[in-house]
Amino acid sequence: MNDFNKKLGKLKGNTNPFSVPKGYFESFPTELQEKIIYENREYIWIIKLFRFVKPQVALGLMIVAFALIAITTVNFIQTNSSNSTIDNDLYTRTIEVDASEFTEQHFIDVLLDDKKKVNDHSTEDSEFYIHYLIDEDIDYQTLIEALY
Amino acid sequence: MSEYNDKELLALFKDVEKRNYAFNLIVRKYQEKLYWHIRKIVIKHEDSNDILQNTFIKVWKGLDGFREDSKLYTWLYRIATNESLTFLKQQKTKYLLPIVDYENNLKETLVSDVYFNGNEIQCKLQKAVLDLPEKQRIVFNMKYFDEMKYDDMSKILETSVGALKASYHHAVKKIEKYFTED
Structure with a gap:
C-alpha cells in the first residue's frame, strides 16, 4: 500500500492529462454573462407576457367556470327528473290522449279495430253454440224457426 | 488573478452598481478550479x-441569499459537485444505462x-478512477488531484472527516488492485 502511494505520488507529478480548447478560460466569463443576460431576457419576456394576458386568462377561466357550473346544474336537474314519480308509460299515455294529436282517421281506425274485435268474439261464440247443439243432439232447426 | 479576497468580493457584490463587476471577478477567480473539479467527474469537455x-x-x-456561514469557495464547490452528480444521474436515466455501462x-x-x-499510465489511472463509485471518485479526486484538506472536503460534501478518510483509503486500495490485476 505504501509503495503504491509513492507510485501514485509520482504519477501526480506529471502534467494535467486533460486539456481545453484554446482560449476557453479567457472567453468563458463573456459567454457566461451572455447566457445570464439571455436567461434574464427570457424571464422578463415571460413575466411581461403573463402580465399582458393576465386579464384575458382570468376572463377565460371565468367563462370556463361558468360553463362548468351550468353543465353540472343541467346534469343534476336531468338526473333528478328521471327519478320523478311519473313513470314513462303514464307520460306516453298522457301525450297520446292529448286531443290535438287526434285526427278523424285515428277515430275511424280505432272504431274499425273495436268492431273487428267484437266480430271475432261473436264468431267464436257461434261455433261454441253449434258444437253444443250437435253434441247434445238438439233439433236446432226448430230453434232457428222459433227465433226467426 | 483578483486582488480582492472572498469577503471583499461578497461585499462588492452587495453593491447593486458593482454587482456585475464583482460576479465577473468571482467567475475569473474560481472558473478553472471548478472546471477541473467538474471535468474529472464527467470527463467530457462539452459536459x-x-x-x-x-x-x-x-x-x-x-x-444574494448567501449567508457567509461557510466560505465562498466551499459553497461554490458544493454547487459544482451537486450539479455534476445531478448531471450523471440524468445521463443514466436518459439513456436507460446501468451505472457500469x-x-x-x-x-x-x-x-x-x-x-x-x-500518456498510457495516466489513461490507466483515469480508467481506474472511473471504476470507483461516484462518491468515492469525488473524494479521491479532491484529495489526490486537488490536494484539498479533509476539513474543507467535509464541509463541501457534508460528510464526516472519518468517513472521508475511510472512503479515500478504500479508493486507493481499489486503484492499486486495478493496477496489479491489469
Missing part, C-alpha cells in the same frame, strides 16, 4: 462546460477524446 455554466448561473441567482462509455470517451493528452 463540463455546460455544468460550469449552470453552476455559475446558480451562484448568480443564489449569491455508463462508466464504460466514459472510459471509451477518454481514449478518443481530443482534449485528453495523457
Whole structure:
C-alpha cells in the first residue's frame, strides 16, 4: 500500500492529462454573462407576457367556470327528473290522449279495430253454440224457426 | 488573478452598481478550479462546460441569499459537485444505462477524446478512477488531484472527516488492485 502511494505520488507529478480548447478560460466569463443576460431576457419576456394576458386568462377561466357550473346544474336537474314519480308509460299515455294529436282517421281506425274485435268474439261464440247443439243432439232447426 | 479576497468580493457584490463587476471577478477567480473539479467527474469537455455554466448561473441567482456561514469557495464547490452528480444521474436515466455501462462509455470517451493528452499510465489511472463509485471518485479526486484538506472536503460534501478518510483509503486500495490485476 505504501509503495503504491509513492507510485501514485509520482504519477501526480506529471502534467494535467486533460486539456481545453484554446482560449476557453479567457472567453468563458463573456459567454457566461451572455447566457445570464439571455436567461434574464427570457424571464422578463415571460413575466411581461403573463402580465399582458393576465386579464384575458382570468376572463377565460371565468367563462370556463361558468360553463362548468351550468353543465353540472343541467346534469343534476336531468338526473333528478328521471327519478320523478311519473313513470314513462303514464307520460306516453298522457301525450297520446292529448286531443290535438287526434285526427278523424285515428277515430275511424280505432272504431274499425273495436268492431273487428267484437266480430271475432261473436264468431267464436257461434261455433261454441253449434258444437253444443250437435253434441247434445238438439233439433236446432226448430230453434232457428222459433227465433226467426 | 483578483486582488480582492472572498469577503471583499461578497461585499462588492452587495453593491447593486458593482454587482456585475464583482460576479465577473468571482467567475475569473474560481472558473478553472471548478472546471477541473467538474471535468474529472464527467470527463467530457462539452459536459463540463455546460455544468460550469449552470453552476455559475446558480451562484448568480443564489449569491444574494448567501449567508457567509461557510466560505465562498466551499459553497461554490458544493454547487459544482451537486450539479455534476445531478448531471450523471440524468445521463443514466436518459439513456436507460446501468451505472457500469455508463462508466464504460466514459472510459471509451477518454481514449478518443481530443482534449485528453495523457500518456498510457495516466489513461490507466483515469480508467481506474472511473471504476470507483461516484462518491468515492469525488473524494479521491479532491484529495489526490486537488490536494484539498479533509476539513474543507467535509464541509463541501457534508460528510464526516472519518468517513472521508475511510472512503479515500478504500479508493486507493481499489486503484492499486486495478493496477496489479491489469
